[in-house]
Amino acid sequence: MPRLSEATSRSRREQIAAAAMRCFARYGFTNTSMADIIKESGLSNGAIYSHFANKSELVRFTATSLLESRTRRFAEDITAAQAELTPGQVFARIVTDLVDRTQAKILIQIWAEVPRDDELAAVARHNLDRLHRLLVTALLPWARAQLRGANENKIADRTADAILAAIQGYVVRLSIDPEVDPTTLAEGIADALG
Template identity: 30%
Template sequence: MARVSQQYLDARRQQILDGAARCFARNGFHATSMHDVLREVDLSAGAVYRYFAGKEELIGAIATEVLDTIREAFEDAAGQSPPKPPDVLITEVMGRVLSGEFIRGAGNGGQIPRLIVQVWTETLRNESLSTLIRAGYGHVHAAWVKVVEAYQAEGLMRADVPAEHVARTMIGVAQGFVAQQALFGEVPVEVLRNGLRGLMSMGEQKAG
């Protein structure tokens, strides 16, 4: 029997994740069966169960993809000197998340925000998913703290406010924007950028 390459295995795993995410975004976790996922990805049960034992593993893998996208973006930002200002940085990261770059085919029609909110809701009843999300959030939070510390080191942000507190607030802004998208419909990420710029301008001196 010919050996299957790792590239092929990774592509097949991503194909399953993409299809499951589309199903979950359309119908929700509980209204989606594994049969729905099989039909979406056009694979046999054996092919899918080779990678995922069931819906909970699929949900956890999708949640990890989202968190890894955010963490990687902010770790990259922390390595810049200085990092891009919050209005630019948060908008760029949210643009990447909402575009669905981590789940192909789920980036249109507001599906990504609905998918993210469903993951949040599922953590309230699923302890294993809650543990996974808390761990992922910890990594994301650490990446955001590094960005804030870089702002403070460059003299761009007050140093007498704990970086951890600022990071939590920045995360809250991003989460709130996702929730608004899921509940009230899509708006361009430029709305978020402009809102942040307005808030950031409060300490500026008026031009004479």
């Protein structure tokens, strides 16, 4: 059997991960079997297992893909922004474009697995640290305008922590409260952050 090119292999892994995410959102990590993912993907057992040795490996790849793509999109967004962004505006940019109810359910499951999976914990920590640095970068112009002094890095750092906590709360609320309107919730949190 001919080997797949690197681009084709990456595309196939992403196809499998997308099928896995749909299953994880529908059934949860624990209740999703490899058979469910195989059926959802429409691929053969061999096609799946040639890319992922087991469900744990697939979960880590899916988590990495989800977290890194969200962080990358936010990095692109803040790089493109030419204006000083308030904490509320920074929060709104992250959650409005990057987190929907399905992704929230998957993120909650990823966070639940972190204490039991050292590799997944490393992925989560790396992405959390990267997002924190991006938040600080996005907030520094606002902090400079507010303080005009030596504490601007400290206030940007603390505000980034507050935004991260607000994002995590938003994700939890979206995943457990089917009645909450995501837009209204995001707007309320953004208003509170200022």
